[in-house]
Amino acid sequence: MALLLAAVLATGLVVATTSGGRQAPPPSFRVVGQPAPGPFSNAAHGLPAAAVQAARTFFAGYLAYLYGHGTASQIRDASTQLTAKLPKGPLSISPAGRRLHPRVVRLGAREAAGPALHVTALIGDGIARYPIRTVMAHERGGWETTQLVSPE
Secondary structure, X not given: OHHHHHHHHHHHOOOOOEEOOEEOOOOOOOEOOOOOOOXXXXXXXXXXXXXXXXXXXXXXXXXXXXXXXXXXXXXXXEOHHHHHHOOOXXXXXXXXXXXXXXXXXXXXXXXXXXXXXXXXXXXXXXXXXXXXXXXXXXXXXXXXXXXXXXXX
């Protein structure tokens, strides 16, 4: 469900409009949904450096996948159970959606029970800003994303 919602957000917010052969002015950024409670800053204050790096590595691959720039097999720092749930073939992304280049604008987290973190990444793609929530766990000697959590 989270994958579908994120894909809809990533592609459904893209609307190309022209007027008399002229391109409409770029839209302003907007935030969709609310970030997870807890620290939320550009530096991911208080997170272990290894968790921050693993989250950024995961989101680099996952966003490329969501926007049609990569495949599920290229996503790093994700559990095998998570990547097994993702469609293996290319996602059906509109040409306008493929032209976007998403990035993590802010990264924040709050601790969960045990060695897990609830992580929220605020994504900006040039059209919209929206959160993607995940759960990361410290497993097999490093941090990995184990779940995609639906936005509220």
